[in-house]
């Protein structure tokens with residue numbers, strides 16, 4: 001199916017493109033250097049409706065469809081991948097999980113500050129010893145009257161340091177394996193909750209990634225998300241949507257890298273002519289554009305499937321797998337086409353290359369996506 005966007009989707013894309021290239025792009029290189037969290041820009045994005053895009057209007061969101069959301073996210077990623085990953089986790093994983101599994105009280109309490117970006121959301125599943133295999137997590141949640149007492153450490157939490165709200169998974173019943181994991185909404189001021197080590201990363205440097213520590217952290221029972229034992233399913237469902245978001249980030253960064261390469265090769269002269277005239281380099285550009293377009297179509301078809309209400313797990317993994325591997329090839333080629341200039345910070349392609357590297361890793365490695373896709377094909381697991 002080739003996508004014909006609706007007028008509304010085209011309008012949203014155009015609006016975000018203009019905002020992104022004017023406002024978000026202005027400080028992206030500087031933030032990469034200083035690691036300054038884009039709190040001011042996120043607030044502006046909240047005002048534009050980009051921080052609660054798929055949250056229904058009755059809760060303060062935009063009620064947009066997933067296609068509009070991925071188009072918007074790609075446009076933000078075009079200018080600043082750090083800002084895009086914050087937007088992605090916040091919208092795809094956090095808001096969607098509360099929308100799907102939250103109580104009315106949770107929705108009316110948390111959506112307002114989330115949609116305005118007065119509160120940024122994070123998602124804490126991974127632990128030092130449990131990355132690709134989150135069922136092996138060790139964080140525990142023990143019921144104590146009207147509270148759960150959480151103990152453990154979460155690792156590699158995107159936005160963990162700057163988030164006002166974190167969805168945390170923890171074991172409520174060790175013996176039940178994945179069915180013994182529950183999810184909790186933990187807010188910043190909760191006693192026993194603290195930010196641990198903050199990672200120093202090769203890319204996405206304006207988005208913090210950190211450890212979160214839970215030391216007898218008391219979470220009210222009313223802040224459990226979903227039923228007891230439903231946490232793993234909540235996390236997997238959230239990641240299905242999140243993975244389309246990683247495809248969108250990949251498409252945005254790849255488009256930026258392609259545009260930079262086209263611009264550079266049209267200006268740079270060697271051997272007496274613009275290097276864009278050399279067939280060898282033109283073919284590289286043609287290949288970059290072709291695989292970018294293939295990734296865009298996969299992203300859109302996974303988003304459309306999600307919007308249709310059908311199961312989209314395998315398509316989300318396919319979009320994530322292909323797009324994240326594509327952007328690593330495309331940014332590497334863009335850098336190569338810049339020659340020595342690609343390797344220095346005067347040009348943005350080295351940042352694109354560094355930022356894209358983690359896309360094949362976070363929200364499930366390429367290897368995990370292949371497992372999910374193969375399970376779906378063979379249907380010897382549950383074939384979501």
Ligand code: CAA
Nearest residue numbers: 132134135157158178233236237313362363364368382384
């Ligand atoms: N939707 C709903 N439920 C699902 C599901 C899905 N997509 N996938 C699995 N489940 C359910 C299954 O139905 C099953 O439940 P029941 O027994 O009740 O039916 C249960 O989950 C276990 O399923 P599996 O046996 O298939 O699970 P598994 O242990 O083999 O793991 C996996 C499957 C796909 C490998 C999964 O563990 C996985 O996705 N791993 C990667 C984790 C990941 O992406 N981590 C990134 C974290 S976030 C991050 O990077 C940073 C950040 O800040 C965002």
